Amino acid sequence: MTEYAIRITRLSYSYPDGTKALEDVDLDVRVGERVALVGPSGAGKSTLLLHLNGVLSGKGMIRVMGKPLGDTALREIRRHVGLVFQNPDDQLFCPTVFEDVAFGPLNLSISPQEIPHRVERALRDVGLDQSIRNRPSHHLSHGERKRVALASVLIMEPDILALDEPSSNLDPRNRRHLIELVASLPSTLVLATHDLGMVMALCPRTALMDRGKIWADGETRRILADARLMEEHGLEVP
Amino acid sequence: MRHNFIDRYANLDSPLHVLEARTKILGYLSLIAALLLMPGRNDVVLLVYAFVAAILVGASQVPLGYIAGRSLVILPFVLLAGIAAPWTNSFDGARFMALATRSFLSVTILLLMTSTTPFPELLRGLQKLGCPRILILNLGFLYRYLFVLTEEVLRMRQARDCRRAGRAPPRVELKLLGSMLGSLVLRSFERAERMYQAMLSRGYAGEFPVLAPRRFTWRDLTFLAGIALLIVSSFRYAGR
Known part of the structure; x- marks a missing residue:
């Protein structure tokens, strides 16, 4: 087993229209570590997450669970990295909740007999009632859809969980539930968010991103308490 | 927001509903x-x-x-x-x-x-009756995203109505409608891109797997x- 879940060295990425999204980003995450990516909108947090499983590929070197990211290992990498998108409508594209949650495992050629049990467990883990499994996801509330999106990734039992603004648009109860759920998972966590309360509850370590670069990386308590640093990058001390 | 679902009563449990x-x-x-x-x-x-x-x-x-x-x-x-x-x-x-x-x-x-x-x-x-898969896939996406698109249009209309008072001359109205349609196309295009990324993230490799109940x-x-x-x-x- 390798010591690092993720090793990113000098990663740069520009969008097709020329906008620079990432510039010389270095980030190492140890196995089992929980790291928050904070920063203003447009800082490049989501772009960085999309690199973790090779959906986007910029210049530089990325190693996931010790293996360099390249076309050959992509399917393997996607089994390791579970990415939950910010907007559940982008993530849930199947006609029913069941099919959406089962989509990942079916692609990973897990035996069909095992899938219903797995779906049941994943839905239970995110606190959803089993009765919603045959409903289309557009019949659900936003909070429920967010939880289905999380279930559709948890079911793949990823070693690394990458969450993009998981608490946005959640009411306080659902947010608290989400924090408890993520805290109970053994996975390595990379959490991109504005929700500094959630960061303090979950992540001992924080990396501050702005304009495609990482400006600070260290203990959460220290970084979030640095008023000058936070205000300089469009954030505020919570 | 409320929609008129085409299969609103499709989850009842009548002698006809249980048929294949x-x-x-x-x-x-x-x-x-x-x-x-x-x-x-x-x-x-x-x-x-x-x-x-x-x-x-x-x-x-x-x-x-x-x-x-x-x-x-x-x-x-x-x-x-x-x-x-x-x-x-x-x-x-x-x-x-x-x-x-x-x-x-x-x-x-x-x-x-x-x-x-x-x-x-x-x-x-x-699909089981031999309808081409590509057609089935597209119908599935249509069904899933019809409502997302409807909501998008409703939100755009609300946003427009919030920022205008009274009716503009027809030429201006038409122009407005045109740019709304244009941005709907662009938004859908970008959404499709994000969806595809989500599919890739969960191991999509060109095949849509199905389980038959x-x-x-x-x-x-x-x-x-x-x-x-x-x-x-x-x-x-x-x-x-």
């Missing part, structure tokens, strides 16, 4: 075909079909008002045909009534099909046999 999707697709479509191809003008046969449709609607437990209301959608088209009829050389009231009845019954049967089968199952049925049972066989019996005997009767 293929059974319903084949059964209902052949009923409609028989209805439209029935030779001559035979009121007794039409009456029998109306009776059968009424029994099916009753058995489906779908509210009568829902089916009847939706069936009326066909009315303007039938009336249009009726208006055109006097210019054709063989017009009479009875013929028009027969045309109207056939159209009305066909739409009722189609509605029965979509409101007793959840749309995903209908798609799976079509319902099975073909003796009930399906009985249903299809009943419909076949009805069609054959009605053709023999009408052809006399």
